[in-house]
Amino acid sequence: MKISITALTKAFMVTAFSSAILMTTAYANNPPPTIKADAPNRYIVKKGDTLWDISGRYLDSPWRWTEIWATNKQIKNPNLIYPDDILILCVIQGKTLIGVDTGEGCAGVERQLTGDVVATAVAVTSTVNSIPAIPRSAIGHWLDKTLIVNPADFNTTPYILASKKGNLVTASGDKVYAKGVPLIVGQRYGVYREGQQYVDPKSQRVIGLEVTQVATGMVTSVASNGVSSLELTDSYDKEVREGDRVFVELNNSIPPVFYPEPATVNRGGMIVRVMDSISSAAKGSVVAINLGRTQGAKPGDVLTIYKQGALVRDTIDNDMPVRLPNEPSGMLMVFNTFSDISYAYILSSDLPLNVGDKLLPPPYL
Incomplete structure (x- = not known):
């Protein structure tokens, strides 16, 4: 009647490792990300928006945002978005993309994307007041000191x-x-x-x-x-x-801007602590995970959270205990990495999340 935790752990780790190794190949052979049916054709960015919020308005898989974002080749920091920017949905060269409307509609976005604009020098844009990936107020304590x-x-x-x-x-x-x-x-x-x-x-x-x-x-x-x-x-x-x-004061070097993307870590991980002395995490919580720079984690990495399946009794088979499969229950984004630990922000959760919940990179499909 005793379930082998070791066997379950080994099975999970093999799956995690295989997922990470196949990540690049899967990405290369994958179709474009799915645009939501109710995605707005025009959206005015507001103060307080986050990149994850905006990504979620347009994509079923928000972590694939950079694949549809029409970057301006004449801007050194092309991915920055600011309050009052007008985002428009365009079809350019057969691809559905999102760009900033400069007054010329999709024609202007296409010119910026292809580089067909007159520019004497590459413009450098400031990260100040740009839209963050996740709320700075929620993670400030874990960024600074x-x-x-x-x-x-x-x-x-x-x-x-x-x-x-x-x-x-x-x-x-x-x-x-x-x-x-x-x-x-x-x-x-x-x-x-x-x-x-x-x-x-x-x-x-x-x-x-x-x-x-x-x-x-x-x-x-x-x-x-x-x-x-x-x-x-x-x-x-x-x-x-x-x-x-x-x-000597340690430099807690966090990039001023980072963007959500699927993690490319070399193994699966788990939540090892829910911060702020609370028992479970939910959307907006900060957690520590046992994946750091050594495992390939970096700010902006998105991981899917899996809760362990419930242990049930099989009434047909002499009440033998059976562990149900792990189920995806939320997503988190890494925002600060160390050698073998990272801090992460819970982007979404269907159920209360706890220490021991498993982590894997999100699927591309």
Whole structure:
């Protein structure tokens, strides 16, 4: 009566790996993406729209947006869309495409697409105020000051020993002291708080440690015993505490603009944490997944979420337990990647989503 979890996991991983390997071939042989029957011929972009919202207005498979988007060859950032842009649906050279109306209708979109326009130089457009792929307000906390680092490296860094005021609550302008490897006078450092440790569900290997930057400080002096003095220059809504770690500020390099596309990861994955201390995720939630840069994940990657099928009893076969097939229950988009972990935003969900739900790239059909 005992179901083999190992066997189920192996079967899933083989399927995931095969899907990833065949991705390029499937794409090359696939028909064009399906335009929705009720797709608007003309749509005025509004403030608050996201690229995923707009993609979903036109396509049954929103992650295939770039395949129908008519890019302007005279613009360095051709995929940017802004509030008040007028999007029009056109058939150009036998293909249904979406472009920005510059006043000439589909004829103007075709000229921009084919390069038949007069231009003395390639125009560079700003990403400021452009339409994001997903709401920035929902992911801001996980973009700015939260990182995943190697726990072994983190534990070797200097730590806050005390503050000049003798208390734990410190703010900009306060002085704190760090013990450990002497820091460099005049150098700017970040102060980081230890957070959740991530363990891969399959290998049980520690794959990352979440840390949050709570302050920034400048080293003013180093004593003969190696204790470094730092003057805090910035704090980020949290107090500095004894035991917080000090090291050079890490660059959390997120592209200013990214676009939804099917993930090309080298294996399947799963949700390993629902952020903000809630038990289940839904549309608009942020989750951590066990796919990172090592597995080929990148910002903009879209993955389908599969909930494990229910365990039912077969009343015809002596009440033997039978696991029903996994079913697609939602989609997510990666927005921040680290070595073996990524943060992702839930784009859609039919059911509450939980830790352990499986992930695969979406099908092209």
